[in-house]
Amino acid sequence: MQNQNDPKIIVALDFPSETPALELVDKLDPAKCRLKVGKELFTRSGPQLVERLQKHGFDVFLDLKFHDIPNTTSAAVAAAADLGVWMVNVHASGGEKMMTACRERLEVFGPDRPLLIAVTVLTSMNADDLAGIGITDSPEAQVSRLATLTKNCGLDGVVCSAQEAPKLKAEQGADFQLITPGIRPLTADKGDQQRIMTPTDALKAGSDYLVIGRPITRAADPLAALEAIHAEVQGL
Numbered sequence: 215m216q217n218q219n220d221p222k223i224i225v226a227l228d229f230p231s232e233t234p235a236l237e238l239v240d241k242l243d244p245a246k247c248r249l250k251v252g253k254e255l256f257t258r259s260g261p262q263l264v265e266r267l268q269k270h271g272f273d274v275f276l277d278l279k280f281h282d283i284p285n286t287t288s289a290a291v292a293a294a295a296d297l298g299v300w301m302v303n304v305h306a307s308g309g310e311k312m313m314t315a316c317r318e319r320l321e322v323f324g325p326d327r328p329l330l331i332a333v334t335v336l337t338s339m340n341a342d343d344l345a346g347i348g349i350t351d352s353p354e355a356q357v358s359r360l361a362t363l364t365k366n367c368g369l370d371g372v373v374c375s376a377q378e379a380p381k382l383k384a385e386q387g388a389d390f391q392l393i394t395p396g397i398r399p400l401t402a403d404k405g406d407q408q409r410i411m412t413p414t415d416a417l418k419a420g421s422d423y424l425v426i427g428r429p430i431t432r433a434a435d436p437l438a439a440l441e442a443i444h445a446e447v448q449g450l
């Protein structure tokens with residue numbers, strides 16, 4: 215499924231239940247944004263909510279960050295494809311066999327299959343956090359390593375910080391999709407994010423899609439916040 219307008223903003227519906235999520239969604243325009251359903255909302259409201267969002271005309275990024283053995287993960291990715299989502303993700307640190315199994319499993323879905331994306335280094339992590347799990351390389355180097363692995367496995371792109379986008383576009387080519395959370399307009403709180411960038415800078419750096427949650431969903435006027443970001447990035 216592919217929205218003809220190809221909106222670059224993906225609103226992260228990080229809500230505790232479908233009631234507040236749908237309250238916001240009812241005011242949104244599928245021509246201006248896509249929607250991301252993550253672990254909290256999916257665990258409460260499940261596939262029915264995803265189908266409802268799709269019936270409203272929205273492309274859905276199912277962000278469950280699968281990370282398991284190849285057989286389990288590829289079956290989960292196929293379940294996401296059956297649901298008709300636009301994008302689904304796995305953790306690149308699941309490794310070559312896992313990512314390859316997922317890509318192969320999606321082949322039967324043909325050109326309408328979801329985009330298959332791998333998470334590199336979470337945008338909430340900095341060099342100290344990586345050192346804590348035994349990775350002494352910089353976040354940038356680790357992201358590059360995992361992006362190369364992801365591309366070699368034939369996936370469509372990665373989730374990374376926009377800070378890494380220029381390097382990744384140079385290394386992996388223009389077609390390799392970069393999905394970037396950690397987006398913060400200048401006035402927004404950083405929260406738990408570490409590697410952040412503004413919407414304009416992120417697109418200029420090479421991001422293909424901006425994942426934005428709290429700067430929209432926690433704004434006093436979420437619709438106005440989305441409209442402002444949309445106006446800011448339109449035409450970039």
Ligand SMILES: O=C(O)c1cc(=O)[nH]c(=O)n1[C@@H]1O[C@H](COP(=O)(O)O)[C@@H](O)[C@H]1O
Binds near residue numbers: 252338425
């Ligand atoms: O895969 C993701 O979407 C993701 C990866 C990552 O490295 N960092 C990250 O923040 N995310 C998601 O992107 C969204 C960011 O939300 P805000 O920080 O509220 O804008 C959340 O739903 C996260 O789960």
